[in-house]
Amino acid sequence: MISTGQKNESIRLASPTSTAAFVPSPLSNRMTLSSQLGQMKLQVAASMPMEAAAAVEKPLPHFTIHDGAENSDPNPAASTKPLEVKHSDSGMVIISTIPNGFAVVDNEKFEGKKIVATESFRKGSLMYTGYAAMLDLSSIGHGYKVKIYSEDRQLLSKHYNDDTHSVDDHAPGSKTGTESKRQVYGWDGFMNHSCDANAYFPLLYRTPTEMCYHAFAMRDINVGDEVTCDYALFDYHCNGHEIEVCACGAANCRGKMMGFKGLPLQTKVDILHMVEEEIKDKFIQEENVAVYKSYLPQGIGLVTSNDDGSHLVATRRFEIGQPIFVNGAELIPKDDLASKTFVLDVDGKYILLDKEHHFIYRDGYAEMLGFDSFMDHSCAPSTEQEYISKHEYVVRAKKTILPGDKITCDYMALENTVVNMKNLGTSSFVCKCGESNCKGELVC
Numbered sequence: 001m002i003s004t005g006q007k008n009e010s011i012r013l014a015s016p017t018s019t020a021a022f023v024p025s026p027l028s029n030r031m032t033l034s035s036q037l038g039q040m041k042l043q044v045a046a047s048m049p050m051e052a053a054a055a056v057e058k059p060l061p062h063f064t065i066h067d068g069a070e071n072s073d074p075n076p077a078a079s080t081k082p083l084e085v086k087h088s089d090s091g092m093v094i095i096s097t098i099p100n101g102f103a104v105v106d107n108e109k110f111e112g113k114k115i116v117a118t119e120s121f122r123k124g125s126l127m128y129t130g131y132a133a134m135l136d137l138s139s140i141g142h143g144y145k146v147k148i149y150s151e152d153r154q155l156l157s158k159h160y161n162d163d164t165h166s167v168d169d170h171a172p173g174s175k176t177g178t179e180s181k182r183q184v185y186g187w188d189g190f191m192n193h194s195c196d197a198n199a200y201f202p203l204l205y206r207t208p209t210e211m212c213y214h215a216f217a218m219r220d221i222n223v224g225d226e227v228t229c230d231y232a233l234f235d236y237h238c239n240g241h242e243i244e245v246c247a248c249g250a251a252n253c254r255g256k257m258m259g260f261k262g263l264p265l266q267t268k269v270d271i272l273h274m275v276e277e278e279i280k281d282k283f284i285q286e287e288n289v290a291v292y293k294s295y296l297p298q299g300i301g302l303v304t305s306n307d308d309g310s311h312l313v314a315t316r317r318f319e320i321g322q323p324i325f326v327n328g329a330e331l332i333p334k335d336d337l338a339s340k341t342f343v344l345d346v347d348g349k350y351i352l353l354d355k356e357h358h359f360i361y362r363d364g365y366a367e368m369l370g371f372d373s374f375m376d377h378s379c380a381p382s383t384e385q386e387y388i389s390k391h392e393y394v395v396r397a398k399k400t401i402l403p404g405d406k407i408t409c410d411y412m413a414l415e416n417t418v419v420n421m422k423n424l425g426t427s428s429f430v431c432k433c434g435e436s437n438c439k440g441e442l443v444c
Contacts, residue, residue, distance in 0.1 A: 083131040083186045092135075092144040094161070096186025099128040100151055102227065104190050109247055113159075113190040115227045121217040127227075130201065132183040132211040134169060148187045161189065168239045169278075183211055183234075193243060193257050194228035196250035201229060203276055233275050236282050237261045261286070265352065269343055272350040290336075293345045294370030297325040300407065302346055302374060310351065310374040312407040318397040324383060324407070329367035329391045332359070337366050346371050360414055361424040367391070378408035380435040385409055387416040412439070 084095035098104065101119035106112075121127050137144070146159045166182040166189065191199075198219050204212040221227065228248070235241075236259050243257035260268065260279050265287075272280060283289060296302060299316040318324055332342075342353040353359070358373040359366040372395075375383075382401050387393040393416075401407065414423040430441050 082129075083133060085133050085135065085184075094133070094144060094146045094184065094186050095149065096146060097149050097151060097153075098156065098187040101127065102187070104148060104157060104187055107192070112192075115188065115191050117221050117223055117225050117227055120223055121221040123217055123219045125217050127199065127215045127217055127221075129204070130185070130188055130213050130215055132167075132185045132213075134181045134206075134209050134211065135166075135184045136180060137166065137182055137184070138180060144184075146186060146189070159190075167235050168237075188215075191227060191229050192248075193231040193246070194248040194250055195230065195246060195253045195257075196248070197228045197230040198225070199227050199229050200274060201234070202274070230271070230274075231257050232260045232263055233271060234279065235259045236279050265341065269350050269352040272343070273348055287341060288339060289341045289343055291343045291345055291350075292330060292368065292370060294347075296347055296371050300325065300371070302349070302371060304349075311376045312371070312374055314401045314403055314405050314407055316403055318401040320397055320400055322397045324395045324397055324401075325372075326388075326392065326394050327369060327372050329360075329369050329393070331391055332366045332368050334365060342368065344368075344370065344373065356427045359426075361426045362416070362421040363424065376406055376408045376433075377411040377431060378406075378433040378435060379410065379431060379438045380433070381408045381410045383407060383409050385414065387418045390416065390419050390421075408433075 081095075082097045086093040086095065101117060101121070103116055103118050104113050105116055107114040144161055146161050148156045148159070150156055166184045169181045169183050198217065198221055200216045200218050201213045202216070204214060206212070231238075231243075238257070238259040242259070242262075246253050246256050254263070254267075256262075260275060260283065263271075268283060272283070275283075280291075284291060299314060299318070301313045301315045302310060303313050304310040337355060337359070342355070342358075344351045344353055344358075353368070353373065359368055361367075382397065382399050382405065383395050384398045385393050385395050395407075395409070411423075415421065428441060431438050
């Protein structure tokens with residue numbers, strides 16, 4: 001139950017609105033498992049209502065595909081689509097509208113183009129809404145033309161492109177015996193990679209022929225700054241388009257860009273909240289990862305920092321004897337514990353679990369406690385734990401707990417008396433709780 005110290009400078013609080021959708025009372029917690037079986041979810045706490053599935057109207061296409069032998073371009077003055085795809089005898093042409101605030105210019109670092117801001121964007125602001133076409137480029141020899149127009153439909157530039165400016169699509173159905181679809185972009189296909197990107201592109205929706213996404217500024221972007229993205233967020237293995245020597249110049253440069261698959265495990269988990277679902281699914285399937293989703297109960301926050309690791313804090317007052325939460329542990333067979341990688345999603349924050357420190361080991365299995373994996377030890381703890389079944393327990397305040405106080409327990413008192421299962425103790429550490437009765441070195 002010792003934290004691993006994920007980088008995050010803010011406190012994560014339980015949201016009363018979102019929690020109510022999953023949890024029947026402020027005390028209860030439910031965990032679900034996203035496994036390598038894809039859509040399967042395992043509900044740990046019984047009799048918890050599932051979210052109602054919302055009916056989503058299929059979006060209208062925002063780009064047009066023209067088929068035919070005509071050689072003239074679509075009339076730019078008559079078109080308002082941000083992305084158009086034209087097929088003709090002379091080949092394929094992408095007609096792309098660049099929004100105000102951006103320009104495609106020559107790259108002074110190496111041969112090619114880059115995108116710069118012609119307006120300032122504040123951190124967190126929506127810069128534009130983008131579109132990509134789902135196309136099989138193999139039928140056209142992988143080459144095509146791109147024509148970039150301004151919002152007032154003036155032709156700005158023409159380019160000859162190939163599949164270097166597209167991304168292999170991993171969605172179900174995109175690979176068949178006759179085609180292999182790629183995500184083909186317009187003007188923002190010239191956006192360069194950076195290991196410290198300043199823009200982020202969450203997906204809004206996708207259809208069999210189109211993707212739509214938002215572009216957000218991850219930090220302040222000034223006029224003249226290059227706008228960059230992290231290719232690893234949406235390209236799993238690059239398929240021959242790897243960057244063997246990265247030239248982004250960032251202080252945290254990874255040295256090369258081999259796609260998401262080529263990243264270290266900890267880096268994958270750190271950026272997992274930003275990757276496309278198809279990338280996440282391939283990560284889970286190929287690397288035998290179990291991702292558990294856990295929700296913070298009301299009154300509990302999760303704080304993480306480089307120096308102090310991750311720990312639980314109170315966001316409200318608790319009196320002596322007052323129940324703080326009821327939690328349901330997931331019982332992990334020892335074989336699964338040895339073979340799988342475990343990742344916890346706590347209200348959207350992905351954390352790589354340490355098998356030595358983040359589980360309670362019993363005879364034949366281990367308990368994975370979800371958010372409660374990050375409760376700190378104290379030799380004079382603020383809480384006590386009482387099991388009510390093999391996998392459920394109640395945590396009560398042992399002393400008055402004020403907002404901002406750490407929520408602590410005694411790691412040496414984690415026996416499940418309901419089923420007479422002791423904590424076998426798999427790790428040792430030197431306690432630094434600072435209490436007068438501190439036990440010093442612990443094995444738990």
